[in-house]
Amino acid sequence: MRALHLISAALVSLTACADHDADVDRVGPGPVPDAGQSCNVDPDPKAQLPCDIAQILETRCQRCHQSPPKNGAPFPLLTYMDLFGDYGGPIYQAAYKAVKVDFMPYCAEGSSCAGTVPDGPVQPLSAEQKATLLAYLKCPQPAYDQACP
Numbered sequence: 001m002r003a004l005h006l007i008s009a010a011l012v013s014l015t016a017c018a019d020h021d022a023d024v025d026r027v028g029p030g031p032v033p034d035a036g037q038s039c040n041v042d043p044d045p046k047a048q049l050p051c052d053i054a055q056i057l058e059t060r061c062q063r064c065h066q067s068p069p070k071n072g073a074p075f076p077l078l079t080y081m082d083l084f085g086d087y088g089g090p091i092y093q094a095a096y097k098a099v100k101v102d103f104m105p106y107c108a109e110g111s112s113c114a115g116t117v118p119d120g121p122v123q124p125l126s127a128e129q130k131a132t133l134l135a136y137l138k139c140p141q142p143a144y145d146q147a148c149p
């Protein structure tokens, strides 16, 4: 009986592991599947993030993707240049995938780890914010000389 308990405990942790790996496979580095070959953007230290994108990153991502990063986030997401950091490919491609599958914002309400982040619940993206961010991250165009509201 005791052995049986041990075996089922081992099975449970194996399943948990497999789930976690599947999560990592879903995201991870590499090109955005539906972005095609047409995306030609280059890092430019003089470029800004468009105002609407800057606002979404500020309210939904920068709580963790700060400089230095907080809550275990791997890199900052503060500037246009940050989108071109290397994360096994440019960060904007990893971000597209992570947002698309709702892996980010991390541990937001509705996800399996909701409520585990210090300093209160993480707000998910609204459907509109998610669509705006995905459309942008597919091939992030630089902005210049904006006056954001």
Ligand code: HEC
Residues within 6 Å of the ligand: 027, 028, 029, 057, 060, 061, 062, 063, 064, 065, 071, 072, 073, 074, 077, 091, 094, 095, 096, 098, 099, 104, 105, 106, 107, 117, 122, 125
């Ligand atoms: C509550 C903190 C938190 C918030 C908010 C957050 N992140 Fe993250 N982010 C993390 C952590 C922690 C990781 C590392 C997760 C892991 O590897 O298991 C991560 C990883 C990532 C990755 C790498 C994913 C991969 O493929 O491994 C990207 C890209 C990313 N975040 C983008 C974003 C974007 C875009 C937003 C806002 C829409 C956001 N994050 C909001 C904490 C956060």
